Amino acid sequence: MPDADLLNGELEITGRITTASNATFLATIADTVVVYKPIAGERALWDFPDGDLASREVAACLVSEAFGWNIVPRTWLRDGPLGAGMVQLWQDIDPDQDAVDLVESDAVPDEGWRRVFDGTDDQDRAVTLIHEDSPALRRMAVFDIVVNNADRKGDHVLAMADGHRHGVDHGLTFHVEHKLRTVLWGWLGEQLTADELAGIDGVCAQLDGNLGAALAELLTADEIEAFAARCERLRRDARFPAPHGEMPAVPWPLF
Ligand SMILES: Nc1ncnc2c1ncn2[C@@H]1O[C@H](COP(=O)(O)OP(=O)(O)O)[C@@H](O)[C@H]1O
Ligand SMILES: [Mg+2]
Numbered sequence: 358m359p360d361a362d363l364l365n366g367e368l369e370i371t372g373r374i375t376t377a378s379n380a381t382f383l384a385t386i387a388d389t390v391v392v393y394k395p396i397a398g399e400r401a402l403w404d405f406p407d408g409d410l411a412s413r414e415v416a417a418c419l420v421s422e423a424f425g426w427n428i429v430p431r432t433w434l435r436d437g438p439l440g441a442g443m444v445q446l447w448q449d450i451d452p453d454q455d456a457v458d459l460v461e462s463d464a465v466p467d468e469g470w471r472r473v474f475d476g477t478d479d480q481d482r483a484v485t486l487i488h489e490d491s492p493a494l495r496r497m498a499v500f501d502i503v504v505n506n507a508d509r510k511g512d513h514v515l516a517m518a519d520g521h522r523h524g525v526d527h528g529l530t531f532h533v534e535h536k537l538r539t540v541l542w543g544w545l546g547e548q549l550t551a552d553e554l555a556g557i558d559g560v561c562a563q564l565d566g567n568l569g570a571a572l573a574e575l576l577t578a579d580e581i582e583a584f585a586a587r588c589e590r591l592r593r594d595a596r597f598p599a600p601h602g603e604m605p606a607v608p609w610p611l612f
Pocket of ligand 2 (some may be wrong): 526
């Protein structure tokens with residue numbers, strides 16, 4: 358929970374993030390720059406019927422905190438000039454880094470990157486979707502599996518100057534049905550590390566206490582049960598899963 362100033366201080370809209378599909382604004386609370394997404398600006402989604410997207414974003418942040426991996430920037434619910442919504446701390450990215458990239462297929466770097474798939478671009482060139490092979494991004498992929506993220510696009514991975522990676526835009530999470538749509542498939546079938554397994558254990562333990570109680574304010578009981586089951590399954594399998602089901606395994610557009 359943020360301090361009282363961030364909860365109650367005047368929120369002033371300073372711009373609109375025009376690439377965003379929903380009503381997503383840049384705003385300030387005193388000197389703190391935030392993203393503000395009013396619930397009233399959410400587009401209705403046929404495949405996410407329950408509740409609002411803002412609550413899912415906050416729930417995703419709570420799970421991120423339970424992992425202790427600082428994936429999701431601090432996110433909370435509060436009022437604003439366009440009504441109640443979610444607010445998230447703005448992160449200044451490094452414009453010279455990309456954790457996810459689409460490159461010409463003969464230019465895939467030899468080391469430090471994972472291939473997701475090959476295709477052709479609109480000029481018929483062979484291209485390959487790649488992402489970096491880093492502990493920070495692996496942690497994000499583990500997080501996405503358990504929250505059932507249906508929208509891990511390239512632009513929802515923020516590359517920070519120090520090498521850290523934040524994930525944003527978690528409105529399409531926690532569905533009871535399998536919805537995982539992500540660009541982070543590069544470790545498919547590989548074993549989770551001891552650190553990754555310990556992260557899942559920590560989340561499972563907290564689900565019986567504070568985390569479970571906090572999620573109950575944001576998600577349905579069925580969604581929380583499905584979340585717990587995904588955590589347990591991933592802990593048992595101890596491997597990055599392969600895509601399954603009838604839905605596409607990657608979001609579109611990819612970025
Ligand atoms: N907390 C943040 N810090 C920095 N950039 C952000 C943050 N949240 C979103 N963005 C940027 O704004 C874009 C749009 O935000 P996003 O959360 O994806 O909104 P929408 O739900 O409308 O798609 C993101 O792709 C990302 O580039
Ligand atoms: Mg988005």
